[in-house]
Amino acid sequence: MIxxxxxxxxxxxxxxxTSRRRTLLVAALCLLPTAVAAPANSAxxxxxxxxxxxxxxxxxxxxxxxxxxxxxxxxxxxxQAFFRALPKGGELHNxxxxxxxxxxxxxxxxxxxxxxxxxxxxxxxxxxxxGTRPAADASTDRAFRxxxxxxxxxxxxxxxxxxxxxxxxTFGKFGEVTWRHRGKLLAEFADSVTEQNxxxxxxxxxxxxxxxxxxxxxxxWDADLAKLHARLVAGGKLDTVVAEARKExxxxxxxxxxxxxxxxxxxxxGCGLTVRWISQVSRGSTNERVFTQMALxxxxxxxxxxxxxxxxxxxxxWDTSLANYRTQMRMLKYLRGVYPKAHVTLxxxxxxPGLVKPEDLTFHIGEAVNVAxxxxxxxxxxxxxxxxxRKVADTMAARRVAVEVPFTSNAQILGxxxxxxxxxxxxxxxxxxxxxxxxxxxxRIDITHEYRYAAExxxxxxxxxxxxxxxxxxxxFLPGASIWHGNPTRDGYRLAGxxxxxxxxxxxxxxxxxRILAASPKAAVEWRQEAAFRTFERRIAxxxxxx
Numbered sequence: 137m138i139x140x141x142x143x144x145x146x147x148x149x150x151x152x153x154t155s156r157r158r159t160l161l162v163a164a165l166c167l168l169p170t171a172v173a174a175p176a177n178s179a180x181x182x183x184x185x186x187x188x189x190x191x192x193x194x195x196x197x198x199x200x201x202x203x204x205x206x207x208x209x210x211x212x213x214x215x216q217a218f219f220r221a222l223p224k225g226g227e228l229h230n231x232x233x234x235x236x237x238x239x240x241x242x243x244x245x246x247x248x249x250x251x252x253x254x255x256x257x258x259x260x261x262x263x264x265x266x267g268t269r270p271a272a273d274a275s276t277d278r279a280f281r282x283x284x285x286x287x288x289x290x291x292x293x294x295x296x297x298x299x300x301x302x303x304x305x306t307f308g309k310f311g312e313v314t315w316r317h318r319g320k321l322l323a324e325f326a327d328s329v330t331e332q333n334x335x336x337x338x339x340x341x342x343x344x345x346x347x348x349x350x351x352x353x354x355x356x357w358d359a360d361l362a363k364l365h366a367r368l369v370a371g372g373k374l375d376t377v378v379a380e381a382r383k384e385x386x387x388x389x390x391x392x393x394x395x396x397x398x399x400x401x402x403x404x405x406g407c408g409l410t411v412r413w414i415s416q417v418s419r420g421s422t423n424e425r426v427f428t429q430m431a432l433x434x435x436x437x438x439x440x441x442x443x444x445x446x447x448x449x450x451x452x453x454w455d456t457s458l459a460n461y462r463t464q465m466r467m468l469k470y471l472r473g474v475y476p477k478a479h480v481t482l483x484x485x486x487x488x489p490g491l492v493k494p495e496d497l498t499f500h501i502g503e504a505v506n507v508a509x510x511x512x513x514x515x516x517x518x519x520x521x522x523x524x525x526r527k528v529a530d531t532m533a534a535r536r537v538a539v540e541v542p543f544t545s546n547a548q549i550l551g552x553x554x555x556x557x558x559x560x561x562x563x564x565x566x567x568x569x570x571x572x573x574x575x576x577x578x579x580r581i582d583i584t585h586e587y588r589y590a591a592e593x594x595x596x597x598x599x600x601x602x603x604x605x606x607x608x609x610x611x612x613f614l615p616g617a618s619i620w621h622g623n624p625t626r627d628g629y630r631l632a633g634x635x636x637x638x639x640x641x642x643x644x645x646x647x648x649x650x651r652i653l654a655a656s657p658k659a660a661v662e663w664r665q666e667a668a669f670r671t672f673e674r675r676i677a678x679x680x681x682x683x
Contacts, residue, residue: 191628194599197673202598204676205591219588221675222601223668225608226336226661227329227572227583229481229514229540231416231449233307233314234575235325235339238289241577242281244320245271245313252280257287259312289578290548299548300491304451306578318384319391326396326406328576332584333668336612336661337409340447342416342429343381343436351377352428361427361470368431377432382440385413410661412444412613414481419448419464420456427467434471437478444613445479447514452486458496461503468508479511479613481540485522486515488550497521502528505537512611514540514572517550519558526565533566536623538611542574543589544581554593568625570608602669603629609662616656619663635659641667 194202208214245252250271251264264270274281285291288310293302314321318341329337351373358364368374393399398407415433417426426448433446448464451457468480484504487497497518504510505528513532516539522528532539539562547553562569571586573579590596590604606629610618621632630636634648640663645653653660 192630195673197670197677198599198602200677201673205598209592215588215592216584219584219591221333221672222584222587223333223335223605223665223672224583224587225334225570225605225665226338226612227334228338228512228570228608228612229542229572229574230325230337230339231575232318232321232325232339232341233311234578235573236321236328236577237324238285238291238310238577238580240324241288241310241313242271242274242284244317245310246275248313248316250312252284256309257284258309261312289580291580293548299551300451300453303545303549303575303578317391318388319393320395322388322392322411323395323404323406326392326409326411327404328582330405330409332582334583335410335665335668336609336614337411338414338444338613339411340414340416340449342418343413343432343443344377344384347377347380348428348432349425352422352425355424355428357422357424357427361467364424364427365431365471365474368428374428374431374435378436378439381415381432381436381443385440385442410614410657411442413442414445414447414613415443416449417446418450419452419460419483420450420454423460423463423467426460426464427471430467430471431474434475434478438475441615445481445511447481448483452483452500453492453496458492461500462507465503465507468510472509480508481512481514481613482508482510483515484510484513485518486546486550487518487521488552489521491550494521498523501525505531505535510537511613512538512540514574515542515546516562517546517552517558519561529562529565529567532562533568533625536568536611536625538568538570538607540570540572542572542579543586543593544579545574548579559590560594566626568607568611569604570611571604572608605665606662609658609665612658612661614658614661616658616660617652618656619652619659619666635663639670641670 205218208218245259248271249262250259251262251268252258252271252273253260253268255267259271260268269280271284274284286293288306290299290303290306293299322339325339326337351368354373355364355367358367393407396404396407398404415429415436417429417433419426421429430446433443436443437445446468452461468482472478472480482504485501487500489497498521501513501516501519501522502524504513519525519529531537541557541559541562543553543557543559546557559569571583571590573581573583573586576582587601587604591601596604603624606620607625610620610624617633619631619633619635621627621630621636624630634646634652638645638649653663
């Protein structure tokens with residue numbers, strides 16, 4: 137396992153600050169030992185209630201980076217360089233099958249000798265008979281290649297078209313490619329994550345999918361969940377599937393290490409990335425299969441540290457998904473009692489008026505939080521349509537249930553963006569927010585795009601962007617103590633514990649700080665990012681970054 141030993145939406149116009157003189161003047165603050173007050177629109181001004189602790193002030197380095205960001209608001213190339221270089225925490229919400237570029241999937245299809253059904257543009261097994269052609273033809277036939285890219289992604293998708301159906305249909309079209317090469321897909325995506333200055337990855341896969349399906353069919357359904365679980369584990373049946381899933385992960389890791397050259401003198405960038413798996417559960421399946429996949433993923437998370445959580449996938453608006461939603465939340469509530477060490481993160485509220493009946497918009501996030509007891513939710517787009525939505529948001533804030541926000545995915549699938557998106561509403565209620573990509577290969581974007589979109593659309597300050605990156609590690613499913621004091625979403629990110637008097641990036645740390653960084657995977661990754669922020673800010677002060 138990798139390191140397991142380890143565009144812009146115009147609904148809201150942003151004020152423009154283009155004075156280079158101001159940038160140079162503020163850069164002088166790098167020479168000062170004192171901090172400066174945070175601007176009123178920064179994260180330090182987010183509501184925390186009368187009991188909230190004083191928010192940290194900007195450091196000199198943050199002031200310089202803030203001024204640089206303000207100065208280049210109207211300079212696209214400089215903005216892109218700034219956001220590319222910005223440390224961006226962890227990637228917590230993505231599906232490995234949809235993460236890599238479509239061009240890479242076409243390459244893998246050709247290498248495996250797969251064929252393409254020319255009517256549906258679906259990859260199929262050879263031999264290539266009538267109505268199909270070799271995927272390898274895409275290397276010499278540009279029109280064929282471009283058609284595949286459009287069918288397997290959102291490339292050139294027409295504005296106003298049914299993005300929802302086209303998006304989800306892509307997975308069936310390239311599915312014959314992705315299941316064969318977990319390790320190669322990971323090597324490709326891990327490089328992208330690392331090269332964009334992220335330090336941690338949680339990615340979703342479906343472990344031992346066929347064996348889980350067979351076991352579910354064997355045990356059948358029983359509304360008495362305790363009896364159903366007992367049937368699953370009887371005679372070691374579920375443990376057999378767990379062992380298969382672990383072997384599958386071993387094979388994927390081996391393929392990854394080979395593809396990435398991790399044992400060579402020239403390892404690829406992704407070899408140094410910390411990666412964990414989240415087990416997907418197909419919410420549109422039968423109740424017995426959903427329960428079996430849940431139990432498998434949670435038992436796996438307690439047996440193998442490479443696996444950390446379960447998540448429900450497939451469209452939340454499918455008839456079966458809607459009909460069984462409450463039952464599935466009850467399943468998770470029961471299984472959390474059986475497997476208390478396993479985490480849960482749920483696609484919840486990936487809905488919008490017109491996609492489902494009004495009554496279906498009123499309870500999904502609330503049930504995920506209050507019944508399933510989820511640790512995080514993904515999307516959460518229909519928040520304000522929930523019954524007593526303010527109470528739901530406040531509960532999420534109080535329990536520190538983070539929301540994973542993939543802006544481009546929400547725009548492509550649901551048509552929700554800008555002021556319609558609940559991003560600012562979550563933040564106003566103190567809910568932890570992390571940015572994510574969902575399926576960057578399908579969406580044709582990367583995490584840099586999502587950070588830039590957030591900054592331009594919601595006029596975010598540098599400190600707010602920095603805290604979004606910090607949140608993506610603070611709310612990651614990594615074990616161990618955090619380097620931050622208390623509730624940083626409410627109180628601001630302030631160093632605590634043995635490392636509070638040490639400087640990230642320094643070679644001279646106190647022994648107590650070294651010990652916690654060695655003992656806590658979470659603290660180690662967070663500290664690594666803080667060192668990267670210091671380097672980023674120093675390079676801006678010297679005119680070497682974001683320009």
